[in-house]
Amino acid sequence: MFQKEEMAANGTGVTSPRTPLKSILTEKAKGIPNDSAGTVKAQTIEELHSLQRKRSAPNTPLQGTAGAFANLSEDERQRQQLQSISASLASLTRGTGPKVIRGDPGGGKYQAVSHVAHHHHHIEAPVISVSDSSLKFTHVLYNLSPGELYEQALKYEKGSFLTSTGALATLSGAKTGRSPRDKRVVIDDTTQDELWWGTGSPNIEMDEHTFMVNRERAVDYLNSLDKVFVNDQFLNWDPKNRIKVRIVSCRAYHSLFMHNMCIRPTPEELENFGTPDFTIYNAGQFPCNRYTHYMTSSTSIDINLNRKEMVILGTQYAGEMKKGLFSLMHYLMPKRHILSLHSGCNMGKDGDVALFFGLSGTGKTTLSTDHNRFLIGDDEHCWSDDCVSNIEGGCYAKCIDLSKEKEPDIWNAIKFGTVLENVVFDEHTREVDYTDKSVTENTRAAYPIEFIPNAKIPCFGPHPKNVILLACDAFGVLPPVSKLSLAQTMYHFISGYTALVAGTVDGIKEPTATFSACFGAAFLMLHPTTYAAMLAEKMQKHGATGWLVNTGWCGGSYGSGNRIKLPYTRKIINAIHSGSLLKATYEKTEVFGLEIPNEIEGVPKEILRPENAWADKEAYKNTLLKLAGLFKNNFETFTEYKIGEDKKLTEEILAAGPIF
Ligand SMILES: Nc1ncnc2c1ncn2[C@@H]1O[C@H](COP(=O)(O)OP(=O)(O)O)[C@@H](O)[C@H]1O
Ligand SMILES: C=C(OP(=O)(O)O)C(=O)O
Ligand SMILES: [Ca+2]
Ligand SMILES: [Mn+2]
Structure with missing residues (x-):
């Protein structure tokens, strides 16, 4: 469990108050009034920096001992959350495996919290890399804010830049569009009868075992990383038919994309999130094994409705996650007599x-x-007996030849918080050239729907x-x-x-x-x-x-x-x-x-x-x-x-x- 002493030892807890040093006044300074308001309260540089960032729940884990009562429940909540996340990431075929801890390995601003119930002492992140995966720790960056994700992207992901309007320019890698031919759906006794298979169908079959092979590959890859991003969010604004989704990914770009595209929970909703209805394991930076049965390339996007899981290997195009979840809704909603609409x-x-x-x-x-x-x-809606509701919390606009005059609302939505995929910009001014197709013609902007001034929130209507x-x-x-x-x-x-x-x-x-x-x-x-x-x-x-x-x-x-x-x-x-x-x-x-x-x-x-x-x-x-x-x-x-x-x-x- 989480212990105070260990926090202090880690450098982020409370330290004993020191007596401030007396200031020495030089002859020259004697005539100048002492501007006491200009002196910071911090005793160390680290403390000063820690003051700069105001703590907030739930994205930033608590540091120190602010509010004993609140702290306890927050610890407990985090412990449960981590247990749930590490259960998500558990290898299903091995007894041991990497452990999930909270926070950024490099940042130091996050507090490592051991989640393993039977470990009653705090385990520090390993300093040297170990080959035994059971000793490996993977840090979880849980529902980070756009600002935090920007920092992660700019610091660790090549191809991430700030544009002149504050958007985050990213590259999706080799794939700049979806790979429909690499999509697989698990066929089992239920789906065999329920789903559309064969000519014209997008659903190419895969068996349960092969899905598990790909799942293991994705999970192993994610666990081999120092950190993964986890988003817990919702789909569908109709409160009666809301779906809880968890997205585990390796890039800040992916986490920010989904933050923008799915419905963002309030702190209270996140606190009571519980078990997700569906989980995506996005290991898109890592290829699938082409020698695996059913694989025809190094890209595989696999949906298993029975396990309520989706695995992504070999593509970093973020649209796969968005449209993968849309496929899920095309299965779940008609079961409730709700029509899902593209x-x-x-x-x-x-x-x-x-x-x-x-x-x-x-x-x-x-x-x-x-x-x-x-x-x-x-892009994605549900038509029920009561209303039409948006499935998503954001928009995904094409940017090629975008102009301020013709599409002012989309133009103005490209600001801080927006993910700009595969656009070309001026190296110095960071102004985006929307006519440039050098990377792809499918340049895109993903932004939260409230970036459109006349968005109808909550997003449903008659x-x-x-x-x-x-x-x-x-x-x-x-x-x-x-x-x-x-x-x-x-x-x-x-x-x-x-x-x-x-x-x-x-x-x-x-x-x-x-x-x-x-x-x-x-x-x-x-x-x-x-x-x-x-x-x-x-x-x-x-x-x-x-x-x-x-x-x-x-x-x-x-x-x-x-x-x-x-x-x-x-x-x-x-x-x-x-x-x-x-x-x-x-x-x-x-x-x-x-x-x-x-x-x-x-x-x-x-x-x-x-x-x-x-x-x-x-x-x-x-x-x-x-x-x-x-x-x-x-x-x-x-x-x-x-x-x-x-x-x-x-x-x-x-x-x-x-x-x-
Ligand atoms: N007459 C037109 N009507 C709609 N879009 C047009 C028209 N002429 C050019 N366009 C361009 O076509 C693209 C339509 O893309 P978009 O609205 O993103 O499509 P979708 O959301 O259906 O994928 C935009 O880039 C838009 O500027
Ligand atoms: C994201 C997509 O949607 P659209 O092009 O319809 O906006 C897509 O089809 O990959
Ligand atoms: Ca579409
Ligand atoms: Mn669209």
Whole structure:
């Protein structure tokens, strides 16, 4: 247990008061009044420095003997917390192993506390490194604050820098995006029947034993380190359906990223945190063993629903943690009859809520972050019988070509506390060049949602009125906006289309169509029709209107046309929110059968109808038919499925695709 003498011996406890030395006055100084207020109370330099940092619970462990009563319970709390963390990190196949103690090995500001119940004396951190892992100590940096994490990153992690606006610039290493091919899900008696496997599914199977092999590898790696970061946080703002998550990681960057992205507990909530519902072991700096069964590269992201654990090896891209937890929610929430959504969400002053679905880069974050509306969340939500709630506590915005004029709220959110991934900055001024793609095109900013001035906190709201499906159509044939019937909404939701221009190689780049069921197949755990049926039911019940918005090209495909200007898309979105677009007159398009409004205030009439915007009408028609064919091929896999109990709706959905 924790003992006072040992604390004093460690240099951080109380020392016996010394008699201050008498000051010597020189002849010269005699005329100058003694400014007693300018003398510090500290007796030593260490003490002086310790005064600089005000103690606070719960992130900074208590030092000294302030408040005997509070101290006791704090010790006990810390002991329990450490027991829980070391249980998390225990090797499950060996009797002995590294021990977890609290604090930073290098900092000296943290107090080492022995957690091992049967050790009644304090054990000091080893001075020499020992090869016997049972003698090894791993320090836990538990729920550190952004300031503490900045210091850790700047001091120990190469590639960490302060930018001119106070953000923490980091590098995610070799991987600058997710590795969906390296994702594995444990197949067991339960998941075999419950989950979506096979063609089109993101869930590639792995057996329980292999999961344990990777888990052991991750845990051993984490335990071999001098320190690990532990975040205990929440998912889902709906208090009835909150999930407790623990993230064990090796980098301050990862800890700060999750601090920003998950919901941050209050000190009281942290005190009563208890056992997490799910734990991530992020040993991303360390590769998996490619000779292990099921491994096809040195990266592996493994989910075990039965053990409520996720293991990350061989990738430091922080988005894996965020989207791994999203996959978990896609499993847990439908079990509670709650629909999990890959969407942004915001609310107007009158309480009208809109959802923004779309694949990566289509505008969920950009368009849900709207200065005239309250932001509920930018990427992951739950729709229950009571409300729509954000799963996360932060946003993850793309930064490529970010401009202050077009996206002021995101721009201003990039300040102290924000993690800026893989951006390039001026070595001297530390000003970020958002146009620079030298590291990657997928540059990102992760910030707490309250960095957006009009965030709706707590992040939930009433049932949605509008469901906006975003597609960045690089073919340039989908209209900038169309109103959808329920069947059309379901057809496009299940299709999950977008077409981006991949790569930055010189020469002409063909747009490539991507179809991703429910606008996020990569994160689905159950068959897409499960989610689709729930969406249809909810939209019907609450009378929500579906819209298809093309945030991509118009007047031609990528190369000849241009991307629709963001201010125009914002005007379109405003007309949806205000209800004015619902009252417009419409005309139906051929092939896709989409209802296009005849006019929208502030948007040039000629861009509303794609064929009018294209100079080459024949090229337009050919491109349109090409895309329609791609839609048809993609939907083939779904034609055998029923969507919910409503047979009529299923038939309507099948008929709601392109006809040619
Ligand atoms: N018309 C437009 N509508 C939406 N986004 C646009 C438009 N034109 C350009 N963009 C850019 O496209 C990107 C959309 O990315 P983002 O909102 O992060 O997508 P998501 O959150 O869906 O992954 C942003 O960089 C944004 O500036
Ligand atoms: C973080 C991601 O989300 P998005 O690109 O949709 O913002 C991702 O897909 O890796
Ligand atoms: Ca996403
Ligand atoms: Mn986004």
